[in-house]
Amino acid sequence: MNSQLSIRGLTKKFEAGTPNEKIALDKVDLEVQKGEFITLLGSNGAGKSTLFNAILGKFLPDEGRILLDGEDITYQKDYKRALNIGCLFQNPLRGTAPNMTIEENLALAYTRKASRSFFALNRKDSDYFRQILASLDMGLEDRMKTRMGLLSGGQRQAAALLMATIARPKLLLLDEHTAALDPASSRKVLEVTKQIIAEDGLTALMITHDMEQALRLGSRTLMMDSGRIVLDIQGEERARMSPRELAELFGKKAREGLSDRTMLAL
Numbered sequence: 340m341n342s343q344l345s346i347r348g349l350t351k352k353f354e355a356g357t358p359n360e361k362i363a364l365d366k367v368d369l370e371v372q373k374g375e376f377i378t379l380l381g382s383n384g385a386g387k388s389t390l391f392n393a394i395l396g397k398f399l400p401d402e403g404r405i406l407l408d409g410e411d412i413t414y415q416k417d418y419k420r421a422l423n424i425g426c427l428f429q430n431p432l433r434g435t436a437p438n439m440t441i442e443e444n445l446a447l448a449y450t451r452k453a454s455r456s457f458f459a460l461n462r463k464d465s466d467y468f469r470q471i472l473a474s475l476d477m478g479l480e481d482r483m484k485t486r487m488g489l490l491s492g493g494q495r496q497a498a499a500l501l502m503a504t505i506a507r508p509k510l511l512l513l514d515e516h517t518a519a520l521d522p523a524s525s526r527k528v529l530e531v532t533k534q535i536i537a538e539d540g541l542t543a544l545m546i547t548h549d550m551e552q553a554l555r556l557g558s559r560t561l562m563m564d565s566g567r568i569v570l571d572i573q574g575e576e577r578a579r580m581s582p583r584e585l586a587e588l589f590g591k592k593a594r595e596g597l598s599d600r601t602m603l604a605l
């Protein structure tokens with residue numbers, strides 16, 4: 340099997356053995372092919388961010404394995420995984436240096452890829468950055484010397500996305516990265532997201548609460564509930580599905596999950 344990401348029986352309990360025990364990941368199995376772009380839905384507390392954090396190595400799972408491009412990274416340190424996994428969260432400043440300029444931030448991400456010294460950044464690199472910033476059409480190319488913290492939310496997220504992907508990661512994780520933006524900025528950042536993922540042929544997982552986005556972007560949609568993947572829609576079935584049908588299916592699965600949990604509690 341040549342999955343880019345392979346998750347096998349991944350389980351994580353928080354506050355295990357206490358009355359507050361919570362199974363955030365419940366034997367999750369998932370195979371993601373190289374170049375696949377997946378959208379991930381699920382109610383609050385379903386385990387979506389926990390899945391991302393497990394992949395990023397923010398904690399160790401209780402059970403299960405995580406393989407990235409064939410390599411078992413289950414016990415790999417988070418900073419090592421960060422070389423191969425790009426990520427973006429709701430807060431546009433997370434993962435960037437707000438007091439540094441866009442150019443400096445990009446240079447930091449870029450030098451990691453080129454494994455050369457930060458100070459070796461030359462005119463050619465600057466031109467290259469300006470060119471890719473211009474291609475985003477977010478008004479960033481004229482603001483290379485602006486500190487990240489002074490950009491609009493949308494511009495920051497677009498710049499952060501570029502930083503997360505400039506080293507062509509093996510995997511890109513997007514956790515509601517447009518949720519805090521106004522509708523116009525959100526649309527723009529999603530366009531940029533689509534563009535970067537397609538151009539670089541990246542393997543990506545994107546968490547969203549928006550049914551329309553979930554179907555419009557990528558080629559496969561998953562839904563999580565109570566730490567499990569309860570829906571996996573792709574191909575013809577997905578192509579024919581409307582956001583409304585997806586919302587109905589989502590509601591049905593969430594209700595089933597709720598009744599299962601109630602039965603267990605009785």
Ligand SMILES: Nc1ncnc2c1ncn2[C@@H]1O[C@H](COP(=O)(O)OP(=O)(O)OP(=O)(O)O)[C@@H](O)[C@H]1O
Binds near residue numbers: 389
């Ligand atoms: N560090 C933690 N300590 C204790 N419980 C946690 C921790 N992180 C997550 N949880 C719990 O695990 C469950 C899954 O949380 P998670 O953040 O993964 O949900 P989510 O699907 O991302 O939800 P949302 O849509 O609200 O972001 C929740 O019940 C949450 O309270």
Ligand SMILES: [Mg+2]
Binds near residue numbers: 387388389
């Ligand atoms: Mg979350």
